[in-house]
Amino acid sequence: MNIIWILLMQSGWMDDANGVNPDFWNRASDKGLQFRISGPIDLNLNQLESEPYTPSFGRLLWHDTKEVFTTPFHWSSDNWREMGYLIASFAVVNQFDDEVAHYARDHNNSALNTTARELGKFGEEYSFATLAGFYLVGKVFGEEKPVNVAKDGLIASLLSAGIVTPLIKEATGRTRPRDTINEIDSGTNFEPFSGNHSFPSGHTTQAFAVASVISEHYPNVWARSVSYGLASLVGLSRVQGDAHYASDVAAGAAIGLLMGRRVVRINQGKRDRVAIDPVVDNEFLGIRIRVPQGRKGIRAILGRDS
Numbered sequence: 001m002n003i004i005w006i007l008l009m010q011s012g013w014m015d016d017a018n019g020v021n022p023d024f025w026n027r028a029s030d031k032g033l034q035f036r037i038s039g040p041i042d043l044n045l046n047q048l049e050s051e052p053y054t055p056s057f058g059r060l061l062w063h064d065t066k067e068v069f070t071t072p073f074h075w076s077s078d079n080w081r082e083m084g085y086l087i088a089s090f091a092v093v094n095q096f097d098d099e100v101a102h103y104a105r106d107h108n109n110s111a112l113n114t115t116a117r118e119l120g121k122f123g124e125e126y127s128f129a130t131l132a133g134f135y136l137v138g139k140v141f142g143e144e145k146p147v148n149v150a151k152d153g154l155i156a157s158l159l160s161a162g163i164v165t166p167l168i169k170e171a172t173g174r175t176r177p178r179d180t181i182n183e184i185d186s187g188t189n190f191e192p193f194s195g196n197h198s199f200p201s202g203h204t205t206q207a208f209a210v211a212s213v214i215s216e217h218y219p220n221v222w223a224r225s226v227s228y229g230l231a232s233l234v235g236l237s238r239v240q241g242d243a244h245y246a247s248d249v250a251a252g253a254a255i256g257l258l259m260g261r262r263v264v265r266i267n268q269g270k271r272d273r274v275a276i277d278p279v280v281d282n283e284f285l286g287i288r289i290r291v292p293q294g295r296k297g298i299r300a301i302l303g304r305d306s
Helices: 022-030 045-049 057-074 077-094 097-106 110-123 125-141 144-172 202-217 221-240 246-271 298-302
Strands: 002-010 275-280 284-291
Touching: 057 144, 057 246, 077 246, 097 221, 097 246, 110 125, 110 202, 110 221, 125 144, 125 202, 144 202, 144 246, 202 221, 202 246, 221 246
Parallel strands: none
Antiparallel strands: 002 284, 275 284
16 A cells, blocks of 8 residues: 655644644635644554555455345346356256266276365365465565455355355255266256255355456466466366266356456455545644555556556
């Protein structure tokens, strides 16, 4: 957070006996300026400079929850059309669910099962450990971005893997491939509210929620390759472990990806606000402008980028 100080009047504008120096008021009135001052404040410049504007986690969570779950009410026809295309893509992938599940079973072995179990943890405890690592690094080195990754990642996880995916699981009631009694038949194993929770994949949702948050904050090839690569391996591990169909994984990836991106963009909009505060002190009258990191100067603040 960069802080700009604009000093309007220095030294002597306050009178110890009568409060405000009358000459200051006269000059201000001549210029058409009016001030309402409740009283001087104890100003500590060093303290103010070290306190950037950072919305609390609770405020971010509440705001993001409202934004995410009310967004569909404001969608345009184009947005609904895109959602229709997305649902149609799941239906297409569903046509290959049986073949993919059979292939995974036919090429199964103990080594692959062990690898799948370990990779699957990136959709569980490993993902939260990753977010904790970002948080600690940010706090230790005084960096805002890693802390924001941790906050956004946790919020995206709570909303996608903690709310959206479980609700869809309950509503669709799809049987997992490993729980099918006879031959795999992905087209007839949807029983709403039956207690079966195959669709969509929660592990994949979690993995892609965290991956998309990291990729939004660090939009470079290396970060995106590692993040999305690990998230994709989580999805493959769930198919290999006979826990999910391919379409379960595709749906989970889409939910996590969209939720992570949405959360970051909502929160970034709040963090990127320029805060302007009046400052009154015995020494001066001024304005403090707090500019988020990444802003390139006054031209960016005023929107004059041409």
